Amino acid sequence: MPRKASPWILGLVVSYISLQILLPLRHLLYKRELQWTHEGSSFSWRMMADHHETNGSITIEDPRTLNVYVHSPEKLLNEKQLVMVNNPYMLFQYVQFLKQYLPQQEDIKNPIIKADLQVSVNGKPFQNMYDPTCNLSEVTYSPFRDLEWVLPLKKK
Numbered sequence: 001m002p003r004k005a006s007p008w009i010l011g012l013v014v015s016y017i018s019l020q021i022l023l024p025l026r027h028l029l030y031k032r033e034l035q036w037t038h039e040g041s042s043f044s045w046r047m048m049a050d051h052h053e054t055n056g057s058i059t060i061e062d063p064r065t066l067n068v069y070v071h072s073p074e075k076l077l078n079e080k081q082l083v084m085v086n087n088p089y090m091l092f093q094y095v096q097f098l099k100q101y102l103p104q105q106e107d108i109k110n111p112i113i114k115a116d117l118q119v120s121v122n123g124k125p126f127q128n129m130y131d132p133t134c135n136l137s138e139v140t141y142s143p144f145r146d147l148e149w150v151l152p153l154k155k156k
Helices: 007-029 081-086 088-105
Strands: 052-061 068-071 112-121
Touching: 052 081, 081 088, 081 112, 088 112
Parallel strands: none
Antiparallel strands: 052 068, 052 112
16 A cells, blocks of 8 residues: 655645746746846746847046046947846946946946936847936845836837
């Protein structure tokens, strides 16, 4: 006669299976378009479902001298790392890096960093992804709140 499964083992198996089903579907918790903001897309079933192209620039202003520089991420990143400008969280991390890098390497203290980046998703027309007037060095990031500096996807 087969032995009855322990409630602990049964609980672990049910928890594991539930996690494997629910975790990839967490993108359904977000209000914005997943293909636009990438919220909840890491380790999800839709992770590689979209193609993004980006045009535009990142500008850095030195508040001390008022000089404005057009920053080329290619200077510090390789081709595979450049995809980060399409992802708000990765762009936020890159801006945090620039806030540390610029005072040390370029003598720009408290830089004003703005992104005028247009993104095309799956061949649709390019549109601004980020507010081009927003100082990204002062923004905050939370996966649980809307990001005011990320513009909504316009559906045409």
